[in-house]
Amino acid sequence: MNLAVEQPWLLAGLLFCALPLLRYGQRVAGHPALDLIPADGLSLAVDAAIRLLGALALAGLVLGMAGIYRTEQQVERIGHGAHIVLLLDRSNSMDQTFAGTAAETGGAESKAAAARRLLSQFVERREHDLIGVAAYSTSPLFVTPLTENKQAVAAAIAATARPALAYTNVSKGLALALSYFDQRPAVGARIVLLVSDGAAVIDPDSEAKLRELFQRQQVRLYWVFLRTANSPGLFDQPSDPRDDNAQAMPERYLHLFFSSLHIPYQAYQAEDPGAMRQAIEDINRLEQQPLHYFERIPKQDLAPLCYRSAALLLLLLIAVKACEAKC
Amino acid sequence: MTLVKDFRFWLLAAALGLALIAAAGPTRVARQPLYRLVFVVDITRSMNTEDYQSDGQPVSRLEFVKQTLRRQLLALPCQSQVGLGVFTERRSVVLFEPIEVCAGFAEIDAAIAALDWRMAWAADSRIASGLASTLEAFKNSRDSLVFFSDGQEAPPPNPRYQPDLTVFKGQVKGLIVGVGGDQAAPIPKFDANGKRLGFYRPEDVPHRSTFGESDLNPEKIEGYDARNAPFGSRAVSGDEHLSRLHEDYLRKLAGDSGLRYQRLTDTGSLGVALQDSGFAEPGQAETGIAWQFAGLAVLALAALYWRN
Structure with a gap:
């Protein structure tokens, strides 16, 4: 499978994917008791998964914008x-x-x-x-x-x-x-x-x-x-x-x-x-x-697929959002 | 509900909505100039004259026209159509009717590359007659004609027997492209197998037309005899074995037939002439604008993560 993009310079937008990894994007609940809780594996995994969701959603949108496609195949x-x-x-x-x-x-x-x-x-x-x-x-x-x-x-x-x-x-x-x-x-x-x-x-x-x-x-x-x-x-x-x-x-x-x-x-x-x-x-x-x-299988535009995946990931993020603890 | 009060939710929802719109593949109909061109290329022997330069090497007029056409092919917007023909003797032949340039690029390009003076079915070069027969074929056609020639008729034209091109005025959209230099240059001579045999010499070519009657006053013609020597008894010599661009002649042909004229100076000059010529038909092209919605979604998400 050979992938290529129409507008390579737009791939610079992939830098946006770093944002969810560096920042929360969630309501930060600053309760002092939280510091007492020891770091546990499950919480870290959930945190990483949420960040990853955001990063992937951004990646999908940016790849779609750059016009990713599968090259002509024979x-x-x-x-x-x-x-x-x-x-x-x-x-x-x-x-x-x-x-x-x-x-x-x-x-x-x-x-x-x-x-x-x-x-x-x-x-x-x-x-x-x-x-x-x-x-x-x-x-x-x-x-x-x-x-x-x-x-x-x-x-x-x-x-x-x-x-x-x-x-x-x-x-x-x-x-x-x-x-x-x-x-x-x-x-x-x-x-x-x-x-x-x-x-x-x-x-x-x-x-x-x-x-x-x-x-x-x-x-x-x-x-x-x-x-x-x-x-x-x-x-x-x-x-x-x-x-x-x-x-x-x-x-x-x-x-x-x-x-x-x-x-x-x-x-x-x-x-x-x-x-x-x-x-x-x-x-x-x-x-x-x-x-x-x-x-010849003509080149296949993968942008709609990217957008759809991004939409799905965003839907998951909204679901996560709905589960957020209220305080 | 706190969810609804949280700006983060609204940013996420906006990003989701925008991503869904982008996934649906919205398009905008844009105006785009479309061309329907038939290139007719003079393949008579004077077109072998090497008075163009490409990469520091002398190239023949025909070769230079081919380079120009290939470059032009790349510059045409998709959905434009290009046909190809050749001219020699006193007529032209269209090899193929216009083909869509993006899907048919390889085919058109191969056909352009194969243009060769040896495709000529006869050796005369009667440009005015050739143009007349070509214009006849293109009368009331949607196609625009782009006719490449150096304007050198062989044998030289006799003004008494020129076809009347004015009847085509306004009936054909077209452009005559003058090919060649101002300096008279020798014409390479080849044998039937394409082997080069030097250049044409003065004795190889006719220096005047001897068909019919002369256009001069008979009293001025030395040795004139109405039946036996209507062009006089003196052998003429001239420089018809050399070739240059006969620009005035081509301009006159273009003026008579209502075509435009453009000189081919570099491989880009054709594109400019085509743009100016008004051959473009208003066409419509659908362009995808999904990326705009996706961009807004990215901005929404960026704002979400930026504001901590």
Whole structure:
């Protein structure tokens, strides 16, 4: 138990506690016969107890004034959770609508809006996770670190409602997302949740680097691919073998690349918000591995406790007062 | 009854009553200025120019802005909210919407620390356009915009093609913070991996805009040809490879768009500007006043023991 105070200088008030020890605070009955009575243990004990009551009551009040509190504690628990990095595509195309018609919304909801709504719900449901947010367009954007602060994550997701940026450079985004796990203890599942609507060619240099990073960080990769109308899907075979290359079908090739990483990888081709919800529910269900985590117990204000104890002691003093001999 | 006649009883009773009040946790509602700010930081390369000093070491403008922001973060009252964005090319992007500063301090601080010129998605620096698009996004928003820039456009602005910022007058609460020194200083050059390669040289940068038509009278342009050489035939040279704070330009942008302007001289100057700017919304904060009652109880007890 770690105690601390808000206003240390007020602890000087503890000097008041000496008062009851030095002085009576009681009606002094100056009867000469009292001097004849020999000092007995019981009387001394009662006297000391009364003085102590006063001193403790004062101490309680002063400690309360100084704002004593128990510092933030961390309790290790085992629960279900993961370290999740949301890697969000901020490119222009995210503002378009889904390929399949979304029945429930009349098909008007843009992909980014749907992704935003479902991700926010997902984040709310993942109680014990540490969630970080990274974004990318042509370059990677560090947004928020891995954190328990769900409001911060929600604010980062909400910011994707603003106009999007130019193009997609997924390899830099992935490298940034993987860097979130640097210097993190390897406990619980490590997840990168890539939400994008397109893919880009990964150049051979970054490909080798990413392979190594994925292996080293032991992450699981989920790719929620939000397919735009008239764009090729992840699993489409090219109709013309001449088109079977990364330039013509970057989505297919990125999918093949991820599949070849020898890491747990799952791709979801979301054609409407329903499919995206399915993907997120799957992740929610699958990623329930036991995880050691530290639950933060926020700092606890002990001042009211001090005041209550002081009040109790004062009540006892009043009772003592009522027992005072009258003369 | 003698008990009631004894002043000691009354002092004890008073102390008990006061302690009970204190234990109930009385609070007072106090007025407190609250801020809702979005910091948008210019991350173009001229912001790498090292013309600030920190602890006797030269630091880049971007680094100095980061230090300023971290310091400002600590100074903001709890329940204020801070968002963060970056500007480059001709637009800005907001990384996260405002987050409460006390609960989210670690997250905001980490995001500020991660600001880097390599986040830039394109290399141009069209500040007027960037400001226009940012103001568009902040139109009629509760958030106050704090825009950090050195005012150096790359390529240099052509007055013929400036966006009209006056349409935003009165629609956005905001502050432009001018960053940089008065002396032209060389701009460090880095490769794509962040390795330093010396400084930009005159031949590395455009010294004038060559888009569209020139703003000069064609008769005054040497070698003018309306189709093939609207800016003339002469190669221009200039000092665009050096950077200084273009304060007049930023002042003009601020004036046009109805924002305030403040120059960043030390890490504390931002706080002063924010206080003066009237961005603060009246907020309410509950402050505990239990300690006042406890103090009176202590005095009552002290009086009790003092009077023997």
